[in-house]
Amino acid sequence: MPFDENHSEPIVSPDTNNWTDFHYHELPRHEYQKRKKYRRLARYNTGIGHGDWSNQELLRHMENLHRFDAIAGQLKMDRSQKKRARKHYSSLDFRGLGRRVELVAFCVCVHVCNNDDRIFSDPYRRHGNGWKRYHPQQNDENNDPLFVNVAESIGLEEDDIQSMMSRLRHDLDDRLFQ
Known part of the structure; x- marks a missing residue:
């Protein structure tokens, strides 16, 4: 089911090819056995776990993608931007980077x-007489306020942002727009 860009995206969407959802959390609390049964089936269905075993790598990957989707949603990225960014983001080795996922x-x-020219046709991005891009070394009044607010809300420091952007820049330039 495609997402309407005019509405907020659901927090959880299937990240596997199996589209069957078990909404065990919607069962009444007094039906504990049914909740337990459908929770187990949901874990089997998504590949997250089987009995006492759980696929920690898949859980971590899904959690990372959900964090990305939350940040991309706050930044009001369009579908094309999210698709390109998510593709690259999901291919990164986070252990090798050694930094926070956010x-x-x-x-x-x-x-x-910053590298998408369509940003300048987006009415959400218009500020006064022009459009602004984000860079951590610029003053906040010269930056896109949406990016400044999101960075502050998730507790990111400008030095850390600059360091990570420099680290990812060459890799992103080479692979992102292929």
Whole structure:
């Protein structure tokens, strides 16, 4: 089911090819056994777990994608921007980067938006007489306020953003727009 860009995206959407959803959390609390059964089926269905075993790598990957989707949604990225950024973001080795997932997600979003000319036709991005891009070394009044607010709300420091953007820049330039 495609998302309407005019409405907020659902927080959770299937990240696997199996589209069957078990909404066990909607069962009444007093039906504990049914909730437990459908929770188990949901874990089997998504590949997250089987009995006492759980796929920690898949759980981590899904959690990282949900964090990315939340940040991209706050930055009001359009569908094309999200698709390109999510593709690159999901291919990154976070252990090798050694930084917070939120920082990496934010920097990938910044790079995609700053290199997308369509940003200048977006009415959400218009500020006074022109449009602004984001860069951590610029003054806040010269930056896109949406990016400044999101960076502050998730607790990112400008030095960390600059460092991560420099680290990802060459890789993003080479692979992002292929």
